[in-house]
Amino acid sequence: MKKSSVLKMLIILLVIASTLTGCGKDKSKEDDSNVLNLFNWSEYLPQELIDQFEEETGIVVNYNTYSSNEEMLAKIMTAPGTYDLAVSTDYMVDIMIKQNLLEEIDLDAVEGEENMGESYMNLSFDPENKYSLPYMAGSALIAVNTKKIDFEIESYEDLWDSRLKDNIVVLDDQRAVMGVALKKLGRSINETDPAVLDQAAKELATLKPNIKVFDSDSPKSLLISGEVAVGYVWNGEAALAQQENPDIKIVMPKEGLYLWQDNFVIPKGAPHKENAELFMSFMMRPENSKICADNFPYTNPNTKAVELLDESIKSNKGVYPDKEVYEQGEFLKDVGETTVIYDKIWTDFKQQ
Secondary structure (H helix, E strand, O other), X not given: OOHHHHHHHHHHXXXXXXXXXXXXXXXXXXXXXXXXXXXXXXXXXXXXXXXXXXXXXXXXXXXXXXXXXXXXXHHHHHOOOOOOEEEEEHHHHHHHHHOOOEOOOOHHHOXXXXXXXXXXXXXXXXXXXXXXXXXXXXXXXXXXEOOXXXXXXXXXXXXXOHHHOXXXXXXXXXXXXXXXXXXXXXXXXXXXXXXXXXXXXXXXXXXXXXEEEEOOOOOHHHHHHOXXXXXXXXXXXXXXXXXXXXXXXXXOOOOOOEEEEEEEEOEOOOOOHHHXXXXXXXXXXXXXXXXXXXXXXXXXXXXXXXXXXXXXXXXXXXXXXOHHHHHHOXXXXXXXXXXXXXXXXXXXXXXX
């Protein structure tokens, strides 16, 4: 082949390569309409669903994770226009609405809303679901490796037992762990009295020797391996730990559960809002929601998906608690200016 022909061919190949690169997974291009920037809790969405969505739509999912609501809020506040879709817990949805950090959802563009159970819709943090739609729900509870201890644990108060020194994994979550101390004191997890919060701080200081690890990402790992005897963990993590290690028992603390509901939200200035709404529709399909619940067995608000679940999941009281247990539980609320006190107590506690 002549050199001129070779040169022409090289130019053609370079043009093709450049074109393909522009149409491929260049996730940094914000003007690329085939992108979804998704921000979610870690260990909360199966890769197979991301792959399926990409294959069906041609939309590239740029997936990032966080470990706490506070981390999620900080990143969205400091990087506006970065994320198209995020997952936010009930009380945090309320905070984000008040701070004008969310876009209204075009409910006409989202399919599958009718699959959501009535008890998960139109809640106090977003009464008309203008800004949020249910994703998953659940609780924080106690999981015990019964082979590691020879005494009963029935309450939050039992976590202070000196026999559990350096033997507990707890969530790396400010409101969840502070809620344990408040419940031990017989108070609400939404306490705003500074004097009571000071008491809670002192209770946490005496609990600290028993805590081996703070872990919100995968606390089940230490329970399964037997590195700790007890965990204060998300209910889905406890259910997964049980599947791996039958010695693990779920305990509903007698003081009452910390309940939560996670929700899809669209951050203000989302560059690909329509893609976010398309993904919500995708996740509300019963068969897709079932896949999510199979992999991460939290309480599923999608009633049509629950019908498809294996009986072993539906009958797990840690995932779907009895009515009286649920009614004794409590959801977090925005505590307003008292958040500053919570932040200081948590920071001091972690640094002890």
